[in-house]
Amino acid sequence: MKHRHLILDxxxxxxxxxxxxxxxxxxxxxxxxxxxxGMAVVFALAxxxxxxxxxxxxxxxxxxxxxxxxxxGALTLVVLLILLAYGLSLR
Amino acid sequence: MIALELATxxxxxxxxxxxxxxxxxxxxxxxxxxxxxxxALNTALLLSASxxxxxxxxxxxxxxxxxxxxxxxxxxxxxxxxxxxxxxxYADKAAQGIGMGDGNLFFDFYYIxxxxxxxxxxxxxxxxxxxxxxxxxxxxRLQAHTLETAGAFWHLVDLLWLVLFPLVYxxx
Numbered sequence: 001m002k003h004r005h006l007i008l009d010x011x012x013x014x015x016x017x018x019x020x021x022x023x024x025x026x027x028x029x030x031x032x033x034x035x036x037x038g039m040a041v042v043f044a045l046a047x048x049x050x051x052x053x054x055x056x057x058x059x060x061x062x063x064x065x066x067x068x069x070x071x072x073g074a075l076t077l078v079v080l081l082i083l084l085a086y087g088l089s090l091r
Numbered sequence: 092m093i094a095l096e097l098a099t100x101x102x103x104x105x106x107x108x109x110x111x112x113x114x115x116x117x118x119x120x121x122x123x124x125x126x127x128x129x130x131a132l133n134t135a136l137l138l139s140a141s142x143x144x145x146x147x148x149x150x151x152x153x154x155x156x157x158x159x160x161x162x163x164x165x166x167x168x169x170x171x172x173x174x175x176x177x178x179x180x181y182a183d184k185a186a187q188g189i190g191m192g193d194g195n196l197f198f199d200f201y202y203i204x205x206x207x208x209x210x211x212x213x214x215x216x217x218x219x220x221x222x223x224x225x226x227x228x229x230x231x232r233l234q235a236h237t238l239e240t241a242g243a244f245w246h247l248v249d250l251l252w253l254v255l256f257p258l259v260y261x262x263x
Contacts, residue, residue, distance in 0.1 A: 012139065019134045019138065020131070026127040027127045031262075038263075039257075042261050042262075046253050049138070050250050050253050050254065053250045058242075058243055059148075071093075077101065081104070082104060086108065
């Protein structure tokens with residue numbers, strides 16, 4: 001029981017830390033300077049947070065694989081599309 | 092329903108990203124006027140609300156009514172905090188004369204994306220509130236099914252914001 005709670009608590013703290021990193025990178029101007037690398041880091045963090053929400057908060061880790069794959073697939077697809085569009089904007 | 096909501100937002104996010112390509116300077120200039128700190132604060136509020144709702148589901152399964160209602164109340168308040176900060180952001184933008192349909196494509200997208208998302212937050216708060224009332228009235232061993240369903244919707248709202256935040260507030 002405690003173990004289940006601990007996973008949720010650690011997931012929450014890790015996602016807050018990832019948000020703080022995104023905030024610091026965005027506010028400090030590093031994202032703008034690093035361009036594609038900056039956006040790749042920011043969206044990698046967003047993807048990881050999304051993965052944690054899907055697996056731990058939505059509890060899809062233990063759900064049928066179809067649901068898990070559909071959600072993770074949609075998240076991955078939209079992040080890749082955004083990065084593709086951003087990459088094209090740098091040409 | 093979750094799949095439909097997800098697909099709708101994926102299309103909107105893609106439309107934003109590819110429209111930005113054709114209006115790069117406008118989007119860059121306009122995005123700089125958004126407050127990254129406000130976006131990050133709202134991310135922290137939604138993540139914390141989701142965590143509290145997930146803990147409420149555990150407490151319900153453990154049949155601890157007080158803890159379940161406590162966690163659910165905390166999640167509701169954190170979600171309501173998101174709404175307050177979002178409305179303040181809209182008020183600030185209105186005070187600057189920035190509205191929807193004012194000829195700025197970026198802010199049209201901003202209001203559509205964040206406004207549509209805010210509607211989902213409000214629907215989630217309603218669902219969580221009704222679920223809390225239901226939990227308080229339940230007799231016998233607590234049933235988690237309704238809370239699990241409302242919680243799944245709430246986590247989806249959180250998930251959507253996790254993409255919306257870097258796309259609209261952080262992208263430069």
